[in-house]
Amino acid sequence: MTEALLKMDAPFTDSLLDRAPAAIVGTALPRIDGPRKVTGTARYAAEHFPEGMVHGVLLRAPLGRGRITKVDTAEALAMPGVLAVIRDERLIRNGGSFAGAAAPVQGVEDVAYFGQPIGLVVADSFERARAAALCVRLEFDTAPGVFDMVAARETALPPTDDIFGLFLIHTEQGDVARAASEAAALIDAVWQTPSQSHAAMEPHASVAIWQDGRLTLHGSYQSPVVTRDQLATVMGVEPSMVRVLSSFVGGGFGGKLGVMPEAVAAAIAAQQLGRPVKVVMTRQQVFEITGRRPMTYQRMRLGADAGGRLTVVQHETISDQLAGEVFFEPAGLATHLLYAGANRLVDHKVVRTNKLLGVSMRAPGEAVGQLALECAMDELAETLKLDPIELRLRNEPERHPETGAPFSSRALVACLKQGAERFGWSARNRDPGGLRDGEWLVGHGVSAAARGNLFGPSRARVRIEGDGRVTVETEMTDIGTGTYTILAQIVADMLGVELAQVDVRLGDTDDPASAGSGGSWGATTSGSAVYAACAELRARLAAAAGAPADAITLAGGVLTAPGIRRAIAELVGNGLAVEGVVEPGENNSRFNQTSYGAHFCEVRVHAVTGEVRVARWNSVFAAGRILNLQTATSQAIGGVVLGIGGALSEELIHDPRSGKVVNRDLGEYHVAVHADIPAIDVHFLDERDSLANPLLAKGVGELSVCGSGAAVANAVYNATGVRVREFPITLDKLLPGLPPLSSTLSRT
Secondary structure (H helix, E strand, O other): OEEEEEEOOOOOOOOHHHHOOOOOOOOOOOOOOHHHHHOOOOOOHHHOOOOOOEEEEEEEOOOOOEEEEEEEOHHHHOOOOEEEEEOOOOOEOOOOOOOOOOOOOEOOOEEOOOOOEEEEEEEOOHHHHHHHHOOOEEEEEEOOOOOOOOOOHHHOEOOOOOOOOOOOOEEEEOOHHHHHHHOOEEEEEEEEEOEEOOOOOOOOEEEEEEEOOEEEEEEOOOOHHHHHHHHHHHHOOOHHHEEEEOOOOOOOOOOOOOOOHHHHHHHHHHHHHOOOEEEEOOHHHHHHHHOEEOOEEEEEEEEEOOOOOEEEEEEEEEEEEOOOOOOOOOOOOHHHOOOOOOEEEEEEEEEEOOOOOEOOOOOOOHHHHHHHHHHHHHHHHHHHOOOHHHHHHHOOOOOOOOOOOOEOOOOHHHHHHHHHHHHOHHHOOOOOOOOEEOOEEEEEEEEEEEEEOOOOOEEEEEEEEOOOOEEEEEOOOOOOOOHHHHHHHHHHHHHOOOHHHEEEEEOEOOOOOOOOOOOOOHHHHHHHHHHHHHHHHHHHHHHHHOOOHHHOEEEOOEEEEOOEEEEHHHHOOOEEEEEEEEEOOHHHHHOEOEEEEEEEEEEEEEOOOOOEEEEEEEEEEEOEOOOOHHHHHHHHHHHHHHHHHHHHOOOEOEOOOOOOEOOOOOOOOOOOOHHHOOOEEEEEOOOOOOOOOOOOEOOOOOHHHOOHHHHHHHHHHHHHOOOOOEOOOOHHHHHHHOOOOOOOOOOO
C-alpha cells in the first residue's frame, strides 16, 4: 500500500480543492447518510443482534463514598433466565480519557461516587436482567465524602497534568496587583457555572462478541481507536485482538471519547459466558455514570485605563474532579489570546470531589470560560461608558498577547462589525431596564467567540475501483457532524467523480486510524488525510496517462490534459489505492490557530414573572474554508442552542449529602427545546487559512458554543439591570432585582 505523507510545515498556497472545475466543497449539500437514518437502515450500537446474544444490566453503588463489604446474589441468581452476576476487578469505575491506552481506574470494592458500576447482571432478556439487578443485596461501609466544591474550594490544588500541553495550568506576566491598583476602571467578580450533562440523543451501548480469541465490540464511540486501545489494556490483550465498530453515533459532545463502563462490562461478560452480550445504559445511567462538564468557580479581574485599553487580565478558575483523574476544566483557554493587555494571570486549580467523573464537553474550557470573560467585558464597557463592541476593538491584539506568536488568521474584528450591521446593533437599547414592550423588558447583548483550532495525526485510505467508483476508509466517526458527506465532497472534487460514485466507510478500527471525532478537528484532520491520498492518486493517474501532474483536469470521471483524454477507470486497472497520512508540523507550533465569531442576542424578560425568552439571534463566524455550508450552519445553530441552554436552564444538580445526580433524565435536566429558540441567523465570512491544513479550513463544531451564553447574559442585564453571575439564569435570581412595574402594569 502506497502512503502519502503530508506534514503541516509550510503554508498551503495552492490547494487542489481550488482547481475543481465545478467544486462542490463549500456548497450546501444534504448529508449522504441522511436517507439511511430517516429510513432506519443506519444501525446504531444497540441495533446489533448477533445470534445467541444475552443482556447485561449494570449493578451500581448506592452510596457516595465508601466500600462494598458484601454482595448477596442468591436471590438474583435463582430468578428465571438469569445467567450470572459478574463482579470482576477489571470492571472500571468510570470512563477513560480522550487519548492514550491507559485503563481507567478499575475495581468493584472501593466506591468513589454515587452510582458507580460495581458489577453486571446478565440474563436472557433485558427485563430479567433489570429485575435481577434489583434483587442483589449489598452491604457497605460509608466514608466521608466531598460533595460541595464551592464549600471545599480552599482545598483546591493545581491539576496534575496539562493534557499534552493543550490546557495551560498557570501563566503569568507583568505585575497584575500593581496594574489593578492603578486601573482607571476595574471589574473584580466571581462567576459560577454548574455541572452539565452531554445529554446526547443516543444512550451509551455496547455489544461484545468474542470469536477465536478476538473481541469485536459494536459501540457508540467518538474515537473507536482510543476505545480499542483502552479496552485492550483492560482485558489484557494486544490492541490487534480488539475491533471496535462505530459506524453511526447518535451524538457525543465529548461524552463518548474514551472507553465507558458498559463496554468493559459487556466484554468481560461475553468472555466469561462464551456468547455475545449487550449492555445498554438507561437514560438515568447515562446521566449518573458517563461523565459531566465540571462545575467552575471563576474569579475574573479586568482593569483598563481611561482610554479603554486593558491593563489587567486575570482569570482564576477552580473546578472539581474525582481523585486520581487528570482532566480539569481549562476555563482560561480563550483568556490567553482573546484580548491584549500587558499584565496577565491565568490559573487553574482543582477540588477533589466524590461526584461523577468530569470529562470534556463541547468546547471544554472555552464554553464556560467565555461566559465569565465576555460578561466581565460587558461590565467593564459599562463602567467605561463604552460600546461593548468598541471596547473589544480597542483591545484587539496584533499577535498572541502572551507568547508573541503570529495568528494564522484572525477575523474577530470583521465578525463583530459585520454582525453588528446584520443585527442592527446601532439601534440597541442603551438604558438597562429601560426598554419595554407591554409587560416585556427588552434587552440586547453581544459577545465574542474563540475556539482553538487543533490538529492531530490522521490516516485515510482512498481506493479507485476498477469500475471508476471510489472508496474512502478511515476509523474516523460521524457523530452527526457530516463527516460522511464532507469526505465524499473532497474526493469528488479532487478526483473528478460524481458524489454518488463515492462510498465512505467510517468507524472501524481495522481501517486506518484517525484523530477521532472531538476537538472540532474531525473533518479537518481526516479530510486532510483524504486530501493527501487524493493528491497522490492524481499524480499516479497523471503518470499513467503520460501527463504532468499539474497539467491535468479531472471531471466527470475523465482525465484531460493537453492532447490527452482518458477515462479514469481505464487508468487504474483492477484498482489503485493510496493511504493518506497527515501529521502536525511547524505551522501548529509557530502560529496560533483559532476560529472566531461574534454573537448578537435580543431577549425579552417578563416584568412580572421574570421569564426569559430569546427573541432574536445573529452570529457571524470566521473558520477558514467552510467545507459544507449546510452541515456547518447546522453545527453553528446547535452550538448556539447549547449556549442558550447553558445560560438559562442547564444544570446538573447533585445531592449535597451524597453527590447523587438528582435530575438524571431529560424530563428534569432542562436542555433548550424548540419553543425556547428563535430563528438563528448564521453567517460565515469568506476566509481561507493557508496555515491550518491543505483544506484551508478550521474547526466549526464547538466555536458557536463559545460566548453564546454570555450574549444571553449580557442581554438579560440590558433588559433588566440585573447582573446574574451564577449560571443558569433562573427566575429566582432575577425576580428580586427586576425594575418596578409601571403604573400600567399590575402584579397578578
